Amino acid sequence: MHPNPAFRKETRAQHITFAREQGFGMLAVASSGAPLISHIPFLLSEDGTLAEFHLVRSNPIVRALASPLAARLAVQGGHSYVSPDWYDVDDQVPTWNYMAAHLVGEVEKRPAEELRDLLDRQSAVYETRLMPKAPWTTGKMTPDVLEKMMRQIVPCRMRVDQIDGTWKLSQNKPDAVRLNAANHMDAYGFGNEVRVLAALMRGVAPGD
Numbered sequence: 001m002h003p004n005p006a007f008r009k010e011t012r013a014q015h016i017t018f019a020r021e022q023g024f025g026m027l028a029v030a031s032s033g034a035p036l037i038s039h040i041p042f043l044l045s046e047d048g049t050l051a052e053f054h055l056v057r058s059n060p061i062v063r064a065l066a067s068p069l070a071a072r073l074a075v076q077g078g079h080s081y082v083s084p085d086w087y088d089v090d091d092q093v094p095t096w097n098y099m100a101a102h103l104v105g106e107v108e109k110r111p112a113e114e115l116r117d118l119l120d121r122q123s124a125v126y127e128t129r130l131m132p133k134a135p136w137t138t139g140k141m142t143p144d145v146l147e148k149m150m151r152q153i154v155p156c157r158m159r160v161d162q163i164d165g166t167w168k169l170s171q172n173k174p175d176a177v178r179l180n181a182a183n184h185m186d187a188y189g190f191g192n193e194v195r196v197l198a199a200l201m202r203g204v205a206p207g208d
Helices: 012-022 059-063 114-128 143-148 175-188 193-202
Strands: 024-029 036-041 050-056 070-083 095-109 153-168
Touching: 012 024, 012 070, 012 153, 024 059, 024 095, 036 050, 036 059, 036 095, 036 175, 050 059, 050 114, 070 175, 070 193, 095 193, 114 143, 114 153, 175 193
Parallel strands: none
Antiparallel strands: 024 036, 024 070, 050 153, 070 095, 095 153
C-alpha cells in the first residue's frame, strides 16, 4: 500500500464494498521460491472477514495447501497515468492514480461437499448483475457433465484478518489542480476504468 496517508483515508467499510463490487483479485501465497499467484473471482462476506473462491485442482496453490497458508488477496480497481502537463502548474512530475485493496489472512482448502453450494452462490451473485436476463444456474447443466467439471476444481476459503487500501486520486493537490487532471484524464487517460477514476477525482477534496 502507498505510504502517503493522504491516499489512505477511506474506511474499512469502503474497502470492503470496493473489494466485493470488484469481485476479482490476485491471490498470493508464500512458497519456497517466488510467491505463488492466481487470478480469481471471489465472494466476500458482508463484514469482510471471509473470502470464498475455487481453484483448479492442478493450480500450484492447491498443491501447496496441505495445511492453511498465509495469503494476500490484492484487488485492483481503476488506474491511469497522470501527465504533469494536466495539472497546469509548474514543477510537477508524472504519476499514476489508482484504487486498490489488500485482504490479508489465511487460506485453506475446504471439503468437496461445499463446492456445489459455493458455485451456486457465486453464479447467483454474478448473474444478478447481468439483469434483466434470466440467470444461469448449475441446474442447467447435465448432471454427469457438472460432476465431471466439479472434480477438476477445489473450494477454498480465506479468513481475512486485515484490510488495507489505497485510493490515490490526487488528494494531495489543490482543488483546481486536481480537477484539471481529472478533466484531462477523462478525455485522454489510459488504463482501466479511467472515466470512473476521473469521476472519483472530481469528488475528492484535499484532506478528506
